[in-house]
Amino acid sequence: MLKRIAFGGAAILALVSCQQTLDEGCLPLEVKPDSKILHTKSGASENTLLVKFTEVPVSGQLSEYAIDGVECFEPLFTSVPGKEELERQFGLDRWYVAHLSGSRSNEIVANALAERADVAIVEYDLMMTFGDDLTFPYEGPSVATKASMSDLGFNDPLISEQWNLYNLGDKSIAETAYAGGDINVKDTWRTLTAGDPSIVVAVIDQGVMYSHPDLSANMWVNEKEKAGVSGVDDDRNGFVDDIYGYNFVDMTGEINYDKTEYDSGHGTHCAGTIGAVNNNGVGLAGVAGGTGNGDGVRIMSCQIFSRGYGGETRHSSNAIKYAADNGASVISCSYGYRGGAFLSDGSFYRAAGAEYDAVRYFEASKNNDVIDGGIAVYAAGNDGLPYAGYPGALNDVICVSAFGPDFLPTAYTNYGPGCNIVAPGGDAYLPPWTSAKGMILSTVPNTIDASGYAYKVGTSMACPHVSGVVALALSYAKKIGKKFNTRDFKTMVVSSANDFDSRLNGTKKYYMNAYPELNLGQFMKKMGTGSIDTWILMMKIEGVPYIIAETGKNQYLDVSDYFGTSSVNLTYLSVEVSDEDREALGLAKDPYMQYGSLYVHPTKMGSGKIKIKAVGGGTEIGGSSAIGGMEIVQEISIISRPFKSKNGGWL
């Protein structure tokens, strides 16, 4: 049975969830490409089907589409005034939910619908389960060597526990803890930005505890609904009482997050990593949580798991569209299908077409002047498999794998094709394993832990780090008046990475063999472009310096300012230069990439641009028939001078 899970609690999921889903979930699905019916009935709702018509049905004539076994149709997506054209462009206006009467099985109804000429796609509405989380309570302040608050600039008392933000290589966290194995955010906070309230990040997950003392000031608030009348859609966006977001499972504005058998605080934990309020004297810091002056990015809660229910395609699809329609520029998605369930973008589309269309719609929705669309960030999955889970593996979303405090891959992380970049996801059972501090500390509902804070691990935790860094970059772009298109911006994010492969030698051992010894060589060149580096991304937002080449010489130029220090590990697809720039630089031979450096031979003083295409994660671009990385296109500016200093100085 195929199940969709939230990527949390990796340590348990790796052992338990795979057994739950191994029978079918770990194997590629066989879906006929030419079939109208997407996916299989296995694991699907008996009560609903998703239908995409060839034309937009006339609402008054929907009854004409009814067949035996269908009680009624209703639009899958809520149309928003002013966005009809975009909805049409991505076919969202043609998706409907068929509510079944129960008189016939969903399979019989699906077959009958598929026979109609006016039906383009019938999609089983997958019922997704939520994987159990591995949560460890916050254990109180440590007295071991820690980052001082003055280093990080904020007064949040638990900030010294956040190695993921500032890793000093504290051996009490792990004997193999690695100084610098973090997201390098310190100087960005100190000198550039810590967020901007106009940047909204939608957390598509369990509900976020919007009243959490370390989150409430950074929650997105729909002021018209807050000031409006209960039970009334005051802002006429199609959703009633959606003050902090929306609960797409129960279809209510009431976000829930309390601990039950199923709710684990997963959404609240992810939200804290992105936007816990900084410098408020409370709790910990969020990547884009501001400076304590109301300047953090805003968190929108789009709830797709609720008390053991939810996670169906219609929930996630609706949540993504809601984020697009209500101001989000980033969606942080720590959920997905198991690695290996789909092995190409095409097979994913044939199984989850509605969500695929919703992601495209989000990417095309402009909600802030700094970028012309949305940025989708997904977790790679916790199966320990050599390919990413979908939707994260889609070639145009950012897919995040995980490293631990040792700056090494974790036992649970997916890696390989589809994985674009790596970020802190935490690790359990690293020697000496005297505490859970090697995991990721963040906010949770106080029903999960009375302190309001707890540790979790997983690519679920890695994903919001990148979402937060993306939000910081958009905040800084706004501050300095830069504007980007989504393609260029994603290229900058994926190429803002530090070398990760140079540490992939030997093995990694866990405490008391909690996990099998990891052969680190298996991860070589399979952890995307490397580890996300906030400062590098900010420098790219500001603009990348020209590379100086010496006139009249063959030479290999260091392009790490453009591609990060992992440039040597990337797969390069092409190097292009216009005739005009070729002439300006007097290039004696065509430039090319070798061992991560750019070969040029300028014969004239001058300047020009060279366009390099590379794969952001893996060796080939993902597409309809393959799982793979993101195409990153980078223009490199070169000045040819008669001399150059070895450090790039002007003199």
Add this chain to the structure above:
Amino acid sequence: MKARIILFAVLVMMVSACGEKGSNGQKGLDITGQWELIDIETKAAQIGDAEIEVYIEFKKDNTFNLWQMIGAGRFEKMTGAWILNQNVLSGKYSDGKAWGANYEVGIESGNLVMTETKQDIQTYIYRKCTIPSDIQ
């Protein structure tokens, strides 16, 4: 006020050949102070359209501060030491890397004129300035 130098296609400069240097062995040559790059004279054919901003502070203790913005959106600061032998200026950065060139220098109409000595094909003209505080 910051001056932005745009290296632009200047074929005509081959003809003008206006890179006259300051006289060698100039007595009392004093290059200390704060300077801003305002022009690049070249005897080469084509330059391109790169945007460059450079400020240099030569201090009396023979150290220097350099602020450069070459295409990027922020100034990069570098430091080091300089030495003037006759009218030939050379130096090292604080990381131990030598300058990319030595320069013949002179003062012309109050401007610091620096011509790299090795190939004698690029001359840089700096004017006295007060480096803006937001750059330093």
